[in-house]
Amino acid sequence: MTKELLERLRVNDVRFASRLMSDVENNVQSKDMNDLLYAHSLKAVRIGITGPPGAGKSTLIDQLIDQFRKDGKTIGVVTVDPTSPFSGGSLLGDRIRMSQHTLDKGVFVRSMGSRGMIGGLARKSHLLGEVLACTGKDYILFETIGVGQAETEIIQNVDITIVVLVPEAGDEVQFMKAGPIEVADLFVVNKCDRDGAERVSELLSEYLQDGKEKGDNVPEIFLTSSTSGHGIEDLHEKALTLIERFKSSGELELRRERQYLKRVQGALRDELVAQFWNGQPELDMDAEITALRRAKKSPFTAAKYLVDSLNK
Ligand SMILES: Nc1nc2c(ncn2[C@@H]2O[C@H](COP(=O)(O)OP(=O)(O)O)[C@@H](O)[C@H]2O)c(=O)[nH]1
Ligand SMILES: [Mg+2]
Numbered sequence: 001m002t003k004e005l006l007e008r009l010r011v012n013d014v015r016f017a018s019r020l021m022s023d024v025e026n027n028v029q030s031k032d033m034n035d036l037l038y039a040h041s042l043k044a045v046r047i048g049i050t051g052p053p054g055a056g057k058s059t060l061i062d063q064l065i066d067q068f069r070k071d072g073k074t075i076g077v078v079t080v081d082p083t084s085p086f087s088g089g090s091l092l093g094d095r096i097r098m099s100q101h102t103l104d105k106g107v108f109v110r111s112m113g114s115r116g117m118i119g120g121l122a123r124k125s126h127l128l129g130e131v132l133a134c135t136g137k138d139y140i141l142f143e144t145i146g147v148g149q150a151e152t153e154i155i156q157n158v159d160i161t162i163v164v165l166v167p168e169a170g171d172e173v174q175f176m177k178a179g180p181i182e183v184a185d186l187f188v189v190n191k192c193d194r195d196g197a198e199r200v201s202e203l204l205s206e207y208l209q210d211g212k213e214k215g216d217n218v219p220e221i222f223l224t225s226s227t228s229g230h231g232i233e234d235l236h237e238k239a240l241t242l243i244e245r246f247k248s249s250g251e252l253e254l255r256r257e258r259q260y261l262k263r264v265q266g267a268l269r270d271e272l273v274a275q276f277w278n279g280q281p282e283l284d285m286d287a288e289i290t291a292l293r294r295a296k297k298s299p300f301t302a303a304k305y306l307v308d309s310l311n312k
Helices: 002-010 014-025 033-039 057-070 089-097 121-134 149-155 172-177 197-211 232-249 251-279 285-294 299-311
Strands: 045-050 075-080 107-111 139-144 160-165 186-189 220-223
Touching (some): 002 033, 002 121, 014 121, 033 121, 057 075, 057 232, 075 121, 121 139, 121 149, 139 149, 186 232, 232 251, 251 299
Parallel strands (some): 045 139, 045 160, 075 139, 160 186, 186 220
């Protein structure tokens, strides 16, 4: 089955890939395929696009897809926006904003639905990216709002990160709302058709200069307008140059090594927790925990006691 699976992905069987991604989201995909997906997904370059909701990430990605396609490159997109299941609008919005590519077999956009949010958001988005990579996509773009633990874990698994800000992000506090700006390889001040974009770019530049350690490269800042297309070509070109530089300097390999470590750490944590809860069916955890609380044991002591009682 697994060989056939890989082959159907390799020939870009879109319906098959969609179904597989739904299985991933629903947590019903077979564990056996993890190795296969991982091993065959390493050629694709992962790009994180992160920034606050409404900054124009989806619109920007739509424009970037145009640039990549002109270059003959194929693109997978995984959008992860935890606000969408509640607002209902954003998910649909992502689809619409990238809709001009729906008939193009060289582009596949997957918005992670509310089901994906339950359990292992980061793990699932990694897997979705791997499925897309196995369909032969050259670049996998991850759209995230960049805050929270799961989102951070997603960004830790990309090869380069573009942080998107808007002209209203006029001070340090606002920069922070864009998520972890220290992960940025490139900055974009989008909506530069509105007032204040240059000023934000200057402030950001000063902020980055102040914070830089000796010898650090300061990430470049691009002004774009995703609605008019201004600045997109430049950004695309620079992103490619940076990727090439990372490839030839060994930086990409170094980053992949770190990504692997982070993913193992995450998986280890999940695995141990699962083993703990499933490990001793005869132990009534709820009753044990209640007893520990009544005995005024600290939660640390309680946890240690429970782990120790499993190892007996
Ligand atoms: N004026 C202007 N509006 C933009 C620009 N880029 C995106 N928008 C609009 O901003 C809104 C949010 O865009 P969207 O791509 O969904 O943002 P996301 O939440 O970051 O993905 C939409 O109404 C876009 O049309 C831009 O460069 N200039
Ligand atoms: Mg979006």
